[in-house]
Amino acid sequence: MKNTRGEIIRIADDLIRTRGYNAFSYTDISKQLNIKNAAVHYYFPAKSDLGTEVIRFRISDFHQRVQSWDTLPYDQQLVNWITYHQHKKENKCVCILGALAPVYDTLQENMQTELGRFSNIILEWLIDILAKGKQSGIFNYKESPRAKAYLVQSSLLAALLLNKVLDDDVFQAIQNSILMQ
Amino acid sequence: MKNTRGEIIRIADDLIRTRGYNAFSYTDISKQLNIKNAAVHYYFPAKSDLGTEVIRFRISDFHQRVQSWDTLPYDQQLVNWITYHQHKKENKCVCILGALAPVYDTLQENMQTELGRFSNIILEWLIDILAKGKQSGIFNYKESPRAKAYLVQSSLLAALLLNKVLDDDVFQAIQNSILMQ
DNA sequence: GTCTATATGTTGATAGAC
DNA sequence: GTCTATCAACATATAGAC
Numbered sequence: 001m002k003n004t005r006g007e008i009i010r011i012a013d014d015l016i017r018t019r020g021y022n023a024f025s026y027t028d029i030s031k032q033l034n035i036k037n038a039a040v041h042y043y044f045p046a047k048s049d050l051g052t053e054v055i056r057f058r059i060s061d062f063h064q065r066v067q068s069w070d071t072l073p074y075d076q077q078l079v080n081w082i083t084y085h086q087h088k089k090e091n092k093c094v095c096i097l098g099a100l101a102p103v104y105d106t107l108q109e110n111m112q113t114e115l116g117r118f119s120n121i122i123l124e125w126l127i128d129i130l131a132k133g134k135q136s137g138i139f140n141y142k143e144s145p146r147a148k149a150y151l152v153q154s155s156l157l158a159a160l161l162l163n164k165v166l167d168d169d170v171f172q173a174i175q176n177s178i179l180m181q
Numbered sequence: 182m183k184n185t186r187g188e189i190i191r192i193a194d195d196l197i198r199t200r201g202y203n204a205f206s207y208t209d210i211s212k213q214l215n216i217k218n219a220a221v222h223y224y225f226p227a228k229s230d231l232g233t234e235v236i237r238f239r240i241s242d243f244h245q246r247v248q249s250w251d252t253l254p255y256d257q258q259l260v261n262w263i264t265y266h267q268h269k270k271e272n273k274c275v276c277i278l279g280a281l282a283p284v285y286d287t288l289q290e291n292m293q294t295e296l297g298r299f300s301n302i303i304l305e306w307l308i309d310i311l312a313k314g315k316q317s318g319i320f321n322y323k324e325s326p327r328a329k330a331y332l333v334q335s336s337l338l339a340a341l342l343l344n345k346v347l348d349d350d351v352f353q354a355i356q357n358s359i360l361m362q
Numbered sequence: 363g364t365c366t367a368t369a370t371g372t373t374g375a376t377a378g379a380c
Numbered sequence: 381g382t383c384t385a386t387c388a389a390c391a392t393a394t395a396g397a398c
Contacts, residue, residue: 004363020284022203025391039364041393094283101342102280103201105273119346142361147354154339154355155332161282162335165300173328174335180323185381206373220382222375 005043007033013054017093021051021103048108055114058096059121066125074133078152081126082175085156094160097122123149152178186224188214194235198274202232202284229289232281236295239277240302247306255314259333262307263356266337275341278303304330333359 011032015024026037026047033039044050065084069077085095100107100115107115123146130152131145141148159174192213196205207218207228214220225231246265250258266276281288281296288296304327311333312326322329340355 019287020201020203022201023284023287026393027391035363036365037392038366038394042363045393047392092286097346098339098342099283101346102275102283103204104345106200106204116346116348119343123347143354143358146349147358150340150343150351150354151336151358154336154343154351157342158279158335158339159331161279161338162300162331164285165278165282165297166304167297168327170331170335173324173331177324177328177332207375208373216381217383218374219376219384223381226375228374 004033004035004039008040008043008050009053009057012050013057013096014093016051016054017096017099018091020099022106046108048111051107051111052114055096055100055111055118059114059118062118062121062125073138074129074136075138077129078133079179082156082178085160086171086175092164094164095157098157098161123153126152185214185216185220189221189224189231190234190238193231194238194277195274197232197235198277198280199272201280203287227289229292232288232292233295236277236281236292236299240295240299243299243302243306254319255310255317256319258310259314260360263337263359266341267352267356273345275345276338279338279342304334307333 008029011029012024015028026040030037030040040050044053066077066081069080072080097115097119100111104112104115126149127145130139130141130148133139134141134145143151155174155178159171162170189210192210193205196209207221211218211221221231225234247258247262250261253261278296278300281292285293285296307330308326311320311322311329314320315322315326324332336355336359340352343351
């Protein structure tokens with residue numbers, strides 16, 4: 001009944017988001033599972049194979065999540081997306097985009113491609129609800145939906161990063177600014 | 182007339198901001214300078230010593246820069262700070278905060294301390310010009326100066342990260358949003 | 363599917379000569 | 381200040397046994 005492959009992805013996701021892609025090894029994962037690092041290579045021959053799967057896991061999680069919000073008002077969907085990020089605050093881990101974007105140039109091509117895909121998926125979704133919400137009068141920001149989406153996603157991503165370095169609660173302030181419009 | 186120590190810091194700064202702290206080695210630096218990696222250890226015995234000096238270099242550069250803007254109107258100082266970030270776009274390198282924050286937990290204590298100091302220095306400066314500019318009527322944002330400063334700095338930092346992953350010009354959109362108020 | 367064993371390279375660092 | 385030489389530790393795998 002155990003799912004080693006799934007566990008590996010979950011642990012790798014956590015390690016990438018707390019310590020960074022270039023700061024974890026297969027041994028870090030195998031220790032947590034009480035197996036040898038060769039066993040991890042059985043599932044993911046190369047580290048970039050694992051990295052790619054972690055991003056795909058995040059994409060799939062994203063799809064599931066926003067789909068479950070499908071019938072909610074647009075402003076509530078935006079609040080949910082903000083709150084989803086806040087949940088990561090306790091252990092101070094960042095989102096996969098914030099973890100991988102700074103080392104983009106060091107990543108294998110398959111990881112770069114998948115990361116680009118994920119960014120576009122998130123932004124297209126954000127642009128969509130921001131545009132529809134503006135049409136329906138729920139939102140009244142002044143920029144284009146695309147510019148607003150960039151601002152929202154940038155703020156959320158960086159709030160998690162700054163939270164690691166600063167003592168203050170950056171997230172709360174950012175959240176208010178976004179919703180204030 | 183050559184300044185090897187200074188060159189090392191400059192190259193390290195560039196490597197950290199284009200590839201990340203955990204993805205460069207002393208050999209990367211020594212190759213660029215046509216010396217051996219042992220020579221780099223002469224100046225900076227441990228990698229964290231070098232990392233700490235790079236952050237201090239950035240702090241000192243920041244001080245010089247904002248001091249030279251001292252007599253400008255507050256809105257012009259803000260524009261300069263935004264534009265300063267945009268300059269890094271060509272080679273797609275990020276700011277030192279965006280590069281180091283995601284791997285904060287893997288850094289030695291001296292680097293963590295120095296990075297925290299830098300973040301606070303930047304934010305206190307931003308809060309100051311945002312507060313004074315609001316008092317004098319140049320700015321009319323609705324949040325507290327601190328919340329607005331968090332939003333501005335987050336946006337700038339993340340715009341550089343997203344620019345690495347996305348094809349679109351994230352920076353331009355962000356810049357407009359910030360200044361629109 | 364997990365193991366042992368092994369290969370191969372890189373990294374961060376030190377000792378001592380020039 | 382820079383070099384050569386050397387180091388232990390670790391990372392990223394691969395081969396083949398169980």
